[in-house]
Structures are given as C-alpha cells and as structure tokens.
Amino acid sequence: MTGADASPRPGRLDGGKSGAARSGIEGAIAWLPTLLRGRPRRRVDLVRLPRTRREQTLWLVIVDASASTRRHQALSQAKGLLAQVFDDAYRRRARLALLTASGAQARWQHHGVKAGATLQPWLESLGAGGGTPLSDAIVQAGEWLSKRQKRYPAESHRVLILTDGRVKDMPALAGFNCPSLLIDIERGPIRLGRAAELALRLNADYRHIDALTDTPRRPL
16 A cells, blocks of 8 residues: 555455355454454464354444554555455444544444445545544444444444554543454554553553554465
8 A cells, every 4th residue: 555545455365355265164254353362373363253143243443544644654554454344344244333533523434334345435535634533533432332232232342443542632531331442553663652551541452553464464
C-alpha cells in the first residue's frame, strides 16, 4: 500500500483467496479470536470455526482515522488488517457495527450490518484527517452496545479498536461488557505508547499491529 487511501487487500491464506480449505471438523480461520490470543506461530495457535456452528455474533469495530494515522502509513496497514477481519466476519456470518473517530466527532458508519462486499467501497474510501474524537467514539460505542445487548441477549459481542493512541486527553473511560481487543497502529521511530495505557483503562487485550504483520504469512 502507498498511503492512507490505498486499496486494502485481504491476506492470502493457505488454500486460496478465501482461506484454508474446510475439513469435516474444522472451518475457516477465525482471525479475531486468534489475534486475541497473540500472533499465531504454529497451526495449533489458530482458532477455527466449526462448520456446524451458527452462533449469532456482532463485532463492534472502532477505527481511529485522525490525521496522525497518516504517519508512516499507519492507517493503510490498519485497513489491510480490517479487510481480513471483514473477510473473517463474512465467513462466520457475523454482523458488524462500524464507528470512525476523526474530525470533530465520532461517526457511525454501520449498525449491525451483515459482512459482505458492500463494506469494500467504504474501506477503500476511508481516509485520515482532523482531530481524534476517540473518547467520544468509545462512549457512543458503549451506550449503543448496552442497548444492543438488551435487545439481543442471545447475541455474542466483541469489540475491536484500532488506534495510534495519540489523543490530547485521556479521560476516565468505562470498559465494555464483552471481550475487547485494542490494536495499536502507532508506527515510526518515536512512539508515545499511549494506546497501551488506553487498553489498560478499558480492560482490553492489547496488541501492536507490527507484531501481527511483521512476518510473511505462510501456511501454519
């Protein structure tokens, strides 16, 4: 990718463009649960979805697209990872809620939409600019998710946050009432490391995107 607006492309997985071939026991790789456990190094580190499983799932994704994410192609790399997450959500029949933090305030892009090709144009057009209303995004996401959980009590929820953590203020924020993962997209030689602090405050698992993408993908 050449910049924040570069077209994202899902990584090529073993077995073809759509992932590893399914056996009678295991299904496709479930990337979000896999990343929650750390970067996979062996086949046994992968979390796979059984073919017979049909759990109702919603992933709430918060994307920091502020001007600072232009640096060192941070947003470009994040978009590539998001393409993989969307592909995983499609295969798992999970719904997605998307919220972006840029400009003056957070903006909802989708509320519980089915993952599919309709998300590709949005992802391709996603660019960086403006301030970092990340706190606003987290508050809005928490309120919306609370209502969603009451409306769909049988639905499983996950939260994914992609941010470089470069915010002026770090107010007290409540965590989410479901498993959460914060991926730090801050790159470059000088890093403030605020995303790790934010993950701690939200009681979310923390990963740096370089640790997920710094080695060539190969069959595991």
